[in-house]
Amino acid sequence: MRKTTLLKTLTASMSAAALLIGAVNAQAATKVGFVYVGPVGDHGWSYQHDQGRLELVKEMGSDVETTFVESVPEGADAERVIRKLAGSGHDVIFTTSFGYMNPTLKVAKQFPNVKFEHATGYKRADNISTFSGRFYEGRAVIGTIAGHMSKTGVAGYIASFPIPEVIRGINAFTLAMRKVNPEAQVKVVWVNSWFDPGKEGDATKALIDQGADIITQHTDSPAPLQVAEARGVHAFGQATDMSAFAPNAHLTAIVNNWGPYYIKQTKAAIDGSWKSTDSWVGLKGGMVKMAPYGSAVSADAKTAADAVVAGIIDGSLHPFQGPINNQKGEQVTKQGETVAIGELLGMNWYVEGVQGELPK
């Protein structure tokens, strides 16, 4: 018993010391930590988060000091890394993958004065905010372009894991494509990985062989674009402007733009106005951006895509506006209604026009 008390006192005084160090640091520079699930590399999910970090550094200069830890597995290791950042005087910590949700929660309990920002999760606390991009808005834009550009009326979709985020993207893409071409079909291949150039490339070949002349992906590697380039079909970049990998095939890309959010939240943490919130920001707030159109994009497609972007930004258009049918052709959302936000967050069904069965 006595040992426990002693230990508790020791731990308490240690965290008091950590707080003190934190306070001293705050005067000099606010320390901001980032945890990435992949390597920084030169494209993709973690790369975009690092671009956001660099934007933060550029904006705030010597007012901030940033640290990142890359390729942190979403298992037992995440908690240690997050705790290490919290314990070494970081005032704001961005944990940038869904799998960091519970580890972030555990560490946040032990460090009430550190602000945590978790990407793509749904659990919050007094010192944890959550944030994510409304990437489905970007899917609606590329779906519109696909509708205009596809001659076969078949699009191929390289999907990672059957989670709501990915299913929402497939549905938004399909709805937008069928708005232009009501007969359009979307074929989905699940590669069960966020990054596997081999599998992604093979899936792309298979989809093209099955008649798809436009390829989109919810995975991180440029392999689908490279295959599309080689086979002379069109494709869209994911997370990063990937036109460098496929100058002819690349029509546009949905770019994850985290910088403005990182700057806003860090400034709020410094001036004391930081509050636990849930931010789901799309084209309007600039967290989702479209890369410049490739030279292959037709004038019609450009006009239509620009109209979708403008409509989403001014609120006159919602990617999940009714009427929406499910795969069986049953109407699930009526004319004039939109899919409820709760339904969007937990989406586990396909809209009409998606081929194949959703893996359960």
Added chain:
Amino acid sequence: MIRLERRSESSRAMTYLSPILALVLTLLAGIALFSAMGVSPSAALYTFFVEPVTTVYGLTELGVKATPLILIGVALSIGFRCNVWNIGAEGQLTLGAIFGSAVALYFYEVEGFWLLPLMLVAGIIGGMAWAAIPALLRTRFNSSEILTSLMLTYVATLLLSYLVHGPFRDPDGYNFPESRIFHDSAILPIIFDGSRLHLGFALALLVVVAGWILISRSLIGFQLRVMGNAPAAGNYAGFSQKAMIWLSLMLGGGAAGLAGVIEVSGPIGQLLPQISPGYGFTAIIVAFVGRLHPVGVLFAGLLMALSYLGGENAQINLNLPLAVTGVFQGMLLFLLLACDVLIHYRIRFGKRSAIS
């Protein structure tokens, strides 16, 4: 002119000296590497090897990280001694995690002291069942357990993926691929207050002792060693090779399964699509760095765990890229294997004499 000369018998001193020599060479190579990167070598080496364990919390984290490596490393090293190459511990670990989680989720919210032991046993059975497939294929059809056990790892990953996306998915989790968070009765007790060091570490130490007794003090251990070193002599003595294959794979599978269930009921606390960052594969390295000896494996597991913690530290404190950790681990293993040459060979300088 430098050349190698075969020793008439392997050097006992070198068996123990070579890991130390390798470590020294790694440090020297590290100094060169960090100097070339423009980082102070002393600061870098301190950050890598010392700073992670300067706090009580750091030490406990070392234990948490090393637990699965030691558990699996000890069991694999026993199999490796009799030339049974179980490369699929990662898959067996996955099955252990699945079986243990199945028990935890079936008895969700049921309190009871019996739940954890039941989970641990289920995990061991899961790992053994997965290892039984290569054992059967090897003893029945003489198919290489290297291939079959490795391939089954991918099957295990897909099975886990199916379960967390389907039957084991948290019903309140917005369809995200995770199980419920286990309730208290299904979580391993913490053995050091305020840390994450759980009972699994104590179990790993017990396995080290048990492994040592088995390999050095039991008839079975003797049989395993004989079958490894001289299968013909073993057969002549009437030892069954099939029994040794089964035993090796069951030990490896059971320990990996135990490591799997310990991960999910210890530091993770739920079933996730990815529960191990490759412990089953890293344990192979740990087994060899530890000279296939249980006590050696204990130290090798701690060293390997330290290199991971050091890698995180180097990123946080010195902004060094993660790749440096990989280079470091690679150098250590490369130099260790290189130094092993000295066990069987001695270095001679000068020209080969005409007589030899």
